Amino acid sequence: MQLFAETNLFDFGLVGRQLPELLKYLPITLELAVLSMMIGLAVGLLLAVIRIKRIPVLRQIAAFYISIIRGTPAIVQLYIAYFGIPMLLKYMNLHFGTDFDISAFPGFACAVFAMGFNESAYNAETIRAALSSVDRGQIEAASAVGMTYPQALRRIILPEAMTVALPGLGNSFIGLIKGTSLAFTCAVVEMTAQGKILGGRNYRYFEVYVSLAIIYWAVTIIVERLLKFVEKRLELPEQIDKNAEASEEVKDKAKAYAREAETRYDTNKKPEKAFSQ
Amino acid sequence: MIQIRNLKKRFRNNTVLDGIDLDINEGDVVGIIGPSGTGKSTLLRCINLLETPEEGEITVDGTAYSLSAHDRRQTLELRRQTGMVFQRFNLFERKTALENVMEGLVTVQKMPKEEARMLAAGELERVGMTEWSGHYPKHLSGGQQQRVAIARALAMKPKLLLLDEPTSALDPELVGEVLETIKDIASQGFTMMLVSHEMNFVRKVATRVIFLDGGKIVEDGTPREVFDNPRSQRAKDFFAKMHLLKQPEYTI
Numbered sequence: 222m223q224l225f226a227e228t229n230l231f232d233f234g235l236v237g238r239q240l241p242e243l244l245k246y247l248p249i250t251l252e253l254a255v256l257s258m259m260i261g262l263a264v265g266l267l268l269a270v271i272r273i274k275r276i277p278v279l280r281q282i283a284a285f286y287i288s289i290i291r292g293t294p295a296i297v298q299l300y301i302a303y304f305g306i307p308m309l310l311k312y313m314n315l316h317f318g319t320d321f322d323i324s325a326f327p328g329f330a331c332a333v334f335a336m337g338f339n340e341s342a343y344n345a346e347t348i349r350a351a352l353s354s355v356d357r358g359q360i361e362a363a364s365a366v367g368m369t370y371p372q373a374l375r376r377i378i379l380p381e382a383m384t385v386a387l388p389g390l391g392n393s394f395i396g397l398i399k400g401t402s403l404a405f406t407c408a409v410v411e412m413t414a415q416g417k418i419l420g421g422r423n424y425r426y427f428e429v430y431v432s433l434a435i436i437y438w439a440v441t442i443i444v445e446r447l448l449k450f451v452e453k454r455l456e457l458p459e460q461i462d463k464n465a466e467a468s469e470e471v472k473d474k475a476k477a478y479a480r481e482a483e484t485r486y487d488t489n490k491k492p493e494k495a496f497s498q
Numbered sequence: 499m500i501q502i503r504n505l506k507k508r509f510r511n512n513t514v515l516d517g518i519d520l521d522i523n524e525g526d527v528v529g530i531i532g533p534s535g536t537g538k539s540t541l542l543r544c545i546n547l548l549e550t551p552e553e554g555e556i557t558v559d560g561t562a563y564s565l566s567a568h569d570r571r572q573t574l575e576l577r578r579q580t581g582m583v584f585q586r587f588n589l590f591e592r593k594t595a596l597e598n599v600m601e602g603l604v605t606v607q608k609m610p611k612e613e614a615r616m617l618a619a620g621e622l623e624r625v626g627m628t629e630w631s632g633h634y635p636k637h638l639s640g641g642q643q644q645r646v647a648i649a650r651a652l653a654m655k656p657k658l659l660l661l662d663e664p665t666s667a668l669d670p671e672l673v674g675e676v677l678e679t680i681k682d683i684a685s686q687g688f689t690m691m692l693v694s695h696e697m698n699f700v701r702k703v704a705t706r707v708i709f710l711d712g713g714k715i716v717e718d719g720t721p722r723e724v725f726d727n728p729r730s731q732r733a734k735d736f737f738a739k740m741h742l743l744k745q746p747e748y749t750i
Contacts (some may be wrong), residue, residue: 362589364587367574376601377601458634
């Protein structure tokens with residue numbers, strides 16, 4: 222410690238002092254992560270369902286898409302989005318007479334797109350595994366009461382698959398938070414980019430990266446806690462009191478209903494249906 | 499009145515159902531028996547299209563449905579007329595007993611939640627599970643789960659209730675309560691098809707017994723006719739084997 226102070230190699234104070242300056246950009250980092258995750262979940266679910274239901278053609282396209290996304294580095298995908306999306310808009314302007322303002326298209330959106338679709342390929346596999354972990358019998362039971370597949374998916378399959386997928390998806394969300402530091406490639410100033418700017422002012426790069434590490438770590442710890450909490454909430458209770466849900470009133474009505482139902486069925490009953498023995 | 503015509507189902511080159519024709523009257527309790535692998539469960543699963551047969555037609559109260567058509571609307575409509583009780587209960591794991599029974603009413607029949615709750619509670623009362631309404635399947639014994647499953651199927655007011663070996667996955671001591679429940683609802687006039695290996699039970703509860711073998715109906719008659727006076731050699735052999743096992747008679 223003394224050594225550091227004498228040589229001025231490492232400025233401890235600066236690590237703490239520039240935290241507020243960096244934290245101003247934490248919302249951008251989190252926005253990037255949350256929005257990308259939303260795209261990643263939606264597209265990932267779609268891909269997973271396509272693969273589970275083995276929908277012809279779409280299934281091959283999904284496999285191809287996942288292969289490409291997983292086979293190329295995220296930073297390359299970000300560059301492709303950053304240069305490719307404006308090109309695509311320009312092409313549309315020329316061919317379809319649309320009037321997109323290319324220069325105004327935000328890099329932020331490019332970054333969210335690229336990271337969201339990147340995330341979707343990985344989520345697709347996690348979600349697929351979780352969906353196939355749901356017992357087929359329950360899906361059959363849902364069909365047997367007359368539910369459509371989307372209804373069964375929403376009401377029965379997803380709630381159960383979610384508990385299985387949560388740890389994996391949480392893991393990839395944590396990865397995504399840190400992955401947002403690549404968004405500088407799309408000219409987005411998020412926390413890490415701001416750190417570089419701060420470092421450029423006084424050449425104290427080491428200190429600024431230490432500050433960044435502290436912030437990312439803290440954020441990750443909070444997210445981990447949050448995930449644990451959600452996991453706990455999703456757990457079914459170990460024990461339940463008898464009569465937990467049926468209040469006296471409900472029970473009385475139930476009895477009345479059952480009696481009424483019985484008499485209703487009795488009228489349908491044919492006399493010769495009485496049981497032998 | 500339910501009529502099944504020319505129901506054929508193959509798995510690869512193994513013919514499981516070979517042109518089944520069957521008329522079921524309202525209030526009939528049809529027991530389906532026969533050796534393993536003769537398509538008893540497949541017959542039930544083809545009727546509500548959990549399996550798609552190659553050929554076949556079913557008429558429910560005058561409305562005809564093709565069983566081999568792969569028509570989504572028809573499939574849903576047919577399934578809404580039938581209820582199914584599975585060998586392995588297949589309750590929805592993340593729903594309480596009451597929610598299990600409510601699920602079809604709310605999602606499929608679009609019934610208001612409060613009404614569905616009352617109706618579901620009534621069905622649970624009918625199978626004697628009222629005090630377990632708030633419990634999840636994992637808290638319930640196999641027999642209790644199966645009773646909830648029966649309530650779930652009954653709640654949908656099916657014109658035909660299919661029971662696929664409802665007691666085969668149960669511990670022996672739990673079989674009785676489920677059989678009693680089934681006997682109860684049978685006496686209330688529901689039309690049912692029951693696949694079971696509990697011969698004594700089938701004999702008591704069924705109004706009509708069908709013996710399936712090699713994908714065909716070999717015997718069809720009242721329990722007394724089929725059990726005491728089988729015409730076919732195949733059925734005679736089957737019952738002879740059963741008697742050798744000397745199953746203890748179940749008691750209720």
